[in-house]
Amino acid sequence: MSIRTNQHCFECKECLAKLVLIAHEMTCPKCSRLISGLPHDETLFYENAISTMSFYKRDHGFYRPLAFYVGSWGDMMLSVTYQFFDFLEQENPADEKEFLDDFIKKLKLDDDSDEYLRKHYHDAISTVLVIYLDPGIEKYLEEKFGPREPIKRKSSWFQRLIS
Ligand SMILES: [Zn+2]
Numbered sequence: 555m556s557i558r559t560n561q562h563c564f565e566c567k568e569c570l571a572k573l574v575l576i577a578h579e580m581t582c583p584k585c586s587r588l589i590s591g592l593p594h595d596e597t598l599f600y601e602n603a604i605s606t607m608s609f610y611k612r613d614h615g616f617y618r619p620l621a622f623y624v625g626s627w628g629d630m631m632l633s634v635t636y637q638f639f640d641f642l643e644q645e646n647p648a649d650e651k652e653f654l655d656d657f658i659k660k661l662k663l664d665d666d667s668d669e670y671l672r673k674h675y676h677d678a679i680s681t682v683l684v685i686y687l688d689p690g691i692e693k694y695l696e697e698k699f700g701p702r703e704p705i706k707r708k709s710s711w712f713q714r715l716i717s
Pocket of ligand 1: 569585587
C-alpha cells in the first residue's frame with residue numbers, strides 16, 4: 555500500500571479560507587457555505603491520516619515521527635492530528651470526544667483571524683477519531699485493503715557490517 559501525505563488543499567471561493575478535503579461535500583468552516591462537487595479522485599483527509607498513522611506507529615512507535623516535515627498547510631493539519639492521537643494514548647481519557655474538544659480549545663494558532671481553523675481541525679480530527687474508536691485503525695485498514703504484512707525494517711549499515 556502506498557502512503558500519500560500530500561493533502562488536497564483548496565480555497566473556499568466565497569471567503570478564501572484555506573481548506574483540506576475532508577469530504578466530497580463539506581461545509582466551509584469559515585462562511586458556512588455548502589461546498590459540493592469536490593474531486594472524487596482525491597484522497598480524503600482521514601484516509602491519508604489513518605494510513606500514515608498506522609505506518610508511523612508500526613515503524614516508529616509514535617503517530618508523529620520525530621522528523622516529520624511540515625511543508626504545507628495540509629501537512630500542518632496532519633501533524634496536529636498525529637499529536638492529538640499521541641497525546642490521547644498518553645493521557646488515556648475516559649471520554650475521547652470531550653478530550654478532542656479540549657485539545658482544540660487549547661490549540662495555539664499563529665493568527666487569531668484564523669479562528670475558523672479550530673473548527674476545521676475539529677471536523678478533520680473527528681473523522682479520524684470516529685474510525686479510531688470503532689472499528690479501530692488497523693481493523694479499518696484490514697477491512698479496506700486486506701490482511702497486512704508486518705513492516706520489514708531495513709537493516710542499518712552497522713548491522714550489515716557486523717552480520
Ligand atoms: Zn468559506
